[in-house]
Amino acid sequence: MTSHLLWITPLVPFAAALLMLLVRSRRALAAMDVAISLAVLALTVAIARQVQVHGAVSALGVFRADGLAVVFLLLVGLLSVAVSVATVGWMRHEVGRGQMREDRLHWYFALVHAFVATMLVTVLSDNLGILWIAMEGTTITSALLVGFHGDKHGLEAAWKYIIVTTIGISFGLFGTVLIYGAAAHAQGGVLTGAMNWSSISAIAHRLDPGIIRIGFIFVIVGYGTKAGLAPVHMWLPDAHSQAPTPVSALLSGALIKCALFAIIRFHSIALQACGPEFSSGLLLAFGLVSVVVATPFIIVQHDLKRLLGYHSVEHVGIIALGLGFGGPLGTYGALLHVVNHGVTKALVFLVAGDGIGRYGTRDMRRMKGFLGLAPIAGTLLLMGAFSLAGTPPFSIFVSELIVVRAGIAGGRFVPVAIFLAMVVIIFAGLIHHVGQMAFGSAGEGAERGREALTPLLAMFLLAAVMVLLGLWIPVRLDEVLSAATGVAGG
Amino acid sequence: MDAIIAQVSRTLAQAVLLVAAGPLVTGIVQKGKARLQCRAGASVWQPYRDLLKLLRKGTVQSDTASPFFRAVPVLVLAATVTAAALVPVLWTPGGGDLPFGDAILLVALLALARFLLAVGALDAGGAFGGMGASREMTVGLLVEPALMLSVFSVAVTGGTTELGLLAARREALALSWTAPDLLALFAMLILTLAETGRIPVDNPDTHLELTMLHEGMLLEHSGPGLACIVLATHVKQLVILSLVAALFLPLGLAQGWGAAGLGLALGAFALKVLALSGFLVLVESSYAKLRFFRVPQFLGLGFVCAFLALALRVL
Amino acid sequence: MSVELATRLIDILGGLLLFTMLLILAAGQLFRAIYAVAAQAVFLGIAGAVLAAATGNVDLWIIAGITIVAKAVLLPWLLMVVVNRVHISREIESVMPASLTLILAAGIVVLAFHLNASLGPVRQAITGNALPVGVTLILIGVLVMASRRKALVQMVGLFASENGIFFTAMAVSQGMPLIIEIGVILDVVLGALVMGILVLRVRSSVDTDIADLEDLRG
Numbered sequence A: 001m002t003s004h005l006l007w008i009t010p011l012v013p014f015a016a017a018l019l020m021l022l023v024r025s026r027r028a029l030a031a032m033d034v035a036i037s038l039a040v041l042a043l044t045v046a047i048a049r050q051v052q053v054h055g056a057v058s059a060l061g062v063f064r065a066d067g068l069a070v071v072f073l074l075l076v077g078l079l080s081v082a083v084s085v086a087t088v089g090w091m092r093h094e095v096g097r098g099q100m101r102e103d104r105l106h107w108y109f110a111l112v113h114a115f116v117a118t119m120l121v122t123v124l125s126d127n128l129g130i131l132w133i134a135m136e137g138t139t140i141t142s143a144l145l146v147g148f149h150g151d152k153h154g155l156e157a158a159w160k161y162i163i164v165t166t167i168g169i170s171f172g173l174f175g176t177v178l179i180y181g182a183a184a185h186a187q188g189g190v191l192t193g194a195m196n197w198s199s200i201s202a203i204a205h206r207l208d209p210g211i212i213r214i215g216f217i218f219v220i221v222g223y224g225t226k227a228g229l230a231p232v233h234m235w236l237p238d239a240h241s242q243a244p245t246p247v248s249a250l251l252s253g254a255l256i257k258c259a260l261f262a263i264i265r266f267h268s269i270a271l272q273a274c275g276p277e278f279s280s281g282l283l284l285a286f287g288l289v290s291v292v293v294a295t296p297f298i299i300v301q302h303d304l305k306r307l308l309g310y311h312s313v314e315h316v317g318i319i320a321l322g323l324g325f326g327g328p329l330g331t332y333g334a335l336l337h338v339v340n341h342g343v344t345k346a347l348v349f350l351v352a353g354d355g356i357g358r359y360g361t362r363d364m365r366r367m368k369g370f371l372g373l374a375p376i377a378g379t380l381l382l383m384g385a386f387s388l389a390g391t392p393p394f395s396i397f398v399s400e401l402i403v404v405r406a407g408i409a410g411g412r413f414v415p416v417a418i419f420l421a422m423v424v425i426i427f428a429g430l431i432h433h434v435g436q437m438a439f440g441s442a443g444e445g446a447e448r449g450r451e452a453l454t455p456l457l458a459m460f461l462l463a464a465v466m467v468l469l470g471l472w473i474p475v476r477l478d479e480v481l482s483a484a485t486g487v488a489g490g
Numbered sequence B: 001m002d003a004i005i006a007q008v009s010r011t012l013a014q015a016v017l018l019v020a021a022g023p024l025v026t027g028i029v030q031k032g033k034a035r036l037q038c039r040a041g042a043s044v045w046q047p048y049r050d051l052l053k054l055l056r057k058g059t060v061q062s063d064t065a066s067p068f069f070r071a072v073p074v075l076v077l078a079a080t081v082t083a084a085a086l087v088p089v090l091w092t093p094g095g096g097d098l099p100f101g102d103a104i105l106l107v108a109l110l111a112l113a114r115f116l117l118a119v120g121a122l123d124a125g126g127a128f129g130g131m132g133a134s135r136e137m138t139v140g141l142l143v144e145p146a147l148m149l150s151v152f153s154v155a156v157t158g159g160t161t162e163l164g165l166l167a168a169r170r171e172a173l174a175l176s177w178t179a180p181d182l183l184a185l186f187a188m189l190i191l192t193l194a195e196t197g198r199i200p201v202d203n204p205d206t207h208l209e210l211t212m213l214h215e216g217m218l219l220e221h222s223g224p225g226l227a228c229i230v231l232a233t234h235v236k237q238l239v240i241l242s243l244v245a246a247l248f249l250p251l252g253l254a255q256g257w258g259a260a261g262l263g264l265a266l267g268a269f270a271l272k273v274l275a276l277s278g279f280l281v282l283v284e285s286s287y288a289k290l291r292f293f294r295v296p297q298f299l300g301l302g303f304v305c306a307f308l309a310l311a312l313r314v315l
Numbered sequence C: 001m002s003v004e005l006a007t008r009l010i011d012i013l014g015g016l017l018l019f020t021m022l023l024i025l026a027a028g029q030l031f032r033a034i035y036a037v038a039a040q041a042v043f044l045g046i047a048g049a050v051l052a053a054a055t056g057n058v059d060l061w062i063i064a065g066i067t068i069v070a071k072a073v074l075l076p077w078l079l080m081v082v083v084n085r086v087h088i089s090r091e092i093e094s095v096m097p098a099s100l101t102l103i104l105a106a107g108i109v110v111l112a113f114h115l116n117a118s119l120g121p122v123r124q125a126i127t128g129n130a131l132p133v134g135v136t137l138i139l140i141g142v143l144v145m146a147s148r149r150k151a152l153v154q155m156v157g158l159f160a161s162e163n164g165i166f167f168t169a170m171a172v173s174q175g176m177p178l179i180i181e182i183g184v185i186l187d188v189v190l191g192a193l194v195m196g197i198l199v200l201r202v203r204s205s206v207d208t209d210i211a212d213l214e215d216l217r218g
Helices: A002-020 A026-054 A067-097 A102-124 A128-146 A152-187 A197-202 A209-227 A235-242 A245-274 A276-299 A304-325 A327-359 A375-389 A395-409 A413-438 A453-471 A475-488 B002-036 B046-056 B068-086 B103-124 B127-158 B163-173 B179-195 B214-218 B223-248 B259-286 B292-314 C003-026 C030-055 C058-086 C098-117 C121-125 C130-147 C151-171 C178-205
Strands: A057-059 A063-065
Touching (some): A002 A063, A026 A063, A128 A197, A152 A235, A152 C130, A209 A245, A304 A395, A327 A475, B103 B127, B127 B214, B127 B292, B179 B223, B179 B292, B292 C003, B292 C098, C003 C098, C058 C178, C098 C130, C130 C151
16 A cells, blocks of 8 residues: 555656646646655655554555655655645735736646655655656756746746756766666676665665765756755855745755755765765865855845845755764754745745835745734744844754764864854844845835735744744654664664 | 798888889869869869979079978978888788888878978978978877877777788778777768868868968979979878778788789778878868867867777777 | 677667767858758668667657658758747858857867766766766767857757657667657657747747747846
């Protein structure tokens, strides 16, 4: 029964996407959207339960759900629901503002669900080739979404996005091919399961370290491009800022995490084949560079969504740092950060979308007095910003703390010191930006309508998770994360 | 003693063959181009008639030219014919005791010919001569190293730069080319276009000043002097084509003076030269001449191919 | 077909792929680059056929066929359709001097082959020189994308890179599973389609080349 769940879960949103192409009414589309997302969340929770009780599940020889996959599955499911709920109100506002055309809505919803379906396949695949195919599928669907508005900047962002990430994950494919070759060679010829992570992982200690090293370098550069690791992160601020807001939330919250999922899979192979220093060292280096590179751009930023994009780069760097520090503590921290950042970033993007809709601009210097105009959303904005900056009692503080402890425990004082310095600078910059936005009095151009209900609902949901995880980690979640840490080789 | 005489006579025979057949190859290329342009074109023997016509004419020389200018055509022809003697056309060297010279000497002789032409053009003091000379030397600067690299990439496996031995080795290996061989062949084909002064590097049919490289240097010569230089051009073209054939296209080299073997060798040589001429015809008819500042880019491609051919042999 | 003959043929095809890659890099006109990448795909198909004959893996015949249809016919045709619709100038401008790119390309080839020489016995898993040629094609493809201004040339560079990956993938062991190869080709074609759509949309709204848009900075 459970093994069927594995291929049903991505099929549901994909079939829904095809169906949505036939529907024209906005209300019907929104209703379908929410319903399908809830169904996806229910399916992912069911899979998670099964894995927790019975251990890893496989299906059709290419799919697999184990402890690690469950973490990402739940994240995608949760964000999908939040985004769908928020879209109801957001879409109504956008159509009213003239930003979205009613006759193209069915394409939008269909693409979003196809996008979610490809992300689910990515996380559920055991076969490394299917992983790549699904990842490219996410690029194709999300590129169309990034350029959906059709304006010059959107198309420029979409072009940069698709070109850079396609060549990036091509590198990843090459790395996959090399590792597959090494595995086949170790088996003495081709083996039907040789492209599966589970089979390769089982014989990982026998693989030739030289070729695994080259393969892993290609993989981390390749999938790292998709994840937003510096120095190949250039496309990220453009794409995440130009996309429609719910899509930005999915991109920053879920998609870059799926790319990290791929890197973690290969990392666990490389850990056994080449020893811990090589891949951990690379992850550490890339992570640190990402954090350092993102910081100045955050300080000088004017565009709100671009600011959030650079923040994503920084946080992906933190996750890579956690993986680089390694050990059970570092890996646990990294995985917890995956969840925390996903939730928080989606929240802030949704709030930002609300604000942009209100002020009609993305420039933060022109957005003032948000708290006055929309008290609830404004409060959530402040909470989200503090969380992103790493303040207690929010969730990101907890995961960052775990990562720092892992670093200190490993004796890596210099990276930890640099990291903390950057965090302090970012804290200052972020609070400055958001403070300017939240306080003061709004100008005349700002809309003073009632706050839309559904976006608030979604934001509450995400904020609740954010605060909850900041205060205490539920036992169930802890078990899930520990299992995932074990799979990831921590 | 007999062996030496045999070797000398073979070398002379090859040189005579190349000198005699040079204008014919040019005629064939002209005819091919004409046919592709859907016109009848001049006969393939026309270059011979042109040479005879030039021999009958008188010489006119610029006032500012020195006596050296009179010597240039003869020296150029001498250098080119000597180069022709070095190329293995029909025979593999069987027990040769006299070291006649190798690939490096060949390239050096062709470079000498180019240098003499350029000096003569500068000597005459005309503007076109100066410009043509400077352009031709630039092309030479790019082509000669690449030529050396291509030859070396073949010589490295043969362990010698003696052309005859390399040709014999190619003969023995027959059709087994490797990746470096292919790269060296492509490089040589690009360089052939440059050395023979054909499109896209230079236009041999024109006398417009802006498009002249080779022709610019010939402007000041006349009469028998010009005939010598034109013959040298024909021979140089055939020498380059024979070099490509010897290094890369195997089969058909004879051993002794036996009629059957000779006939086969002659036929094989004719076939290879015809194939390469066909290549020249196609390239000349399909492309336009490159602007001069783009020529280094084109030749750079040839240089990189030659370099990679050598590098891949070594790695 | 014996393994040595197959290895030799793969070596020759690798040399041909290298040469076409250099042609793409040095191409002065767009349609020459497109023809070169189509020729690359044909060589790729031939390589697939050679490997199929050598290893007896039936799937490779199918892959070779699909490669030729999709990458040698479909993709170049797509590019030509976009070129004709868009009326762009045929000349390719580059960001860095052509001689520098050629030198970088030579350096990449030397590096890739040196890398290959430093590998151990695992080299046997990959037939002939497929690994260094694959690495070379990928990296030079990226060089083409980084050094050229036109969107369509960047797409050509992308396709050439993917040809390199395919070459290595086909030569690894006995080739990758059929379903994976088909999925990869499908993705490549869909990706190309989306890129073509983006190029055309930009053309119709703003009259510049999409790769020239540089407004998003900082």
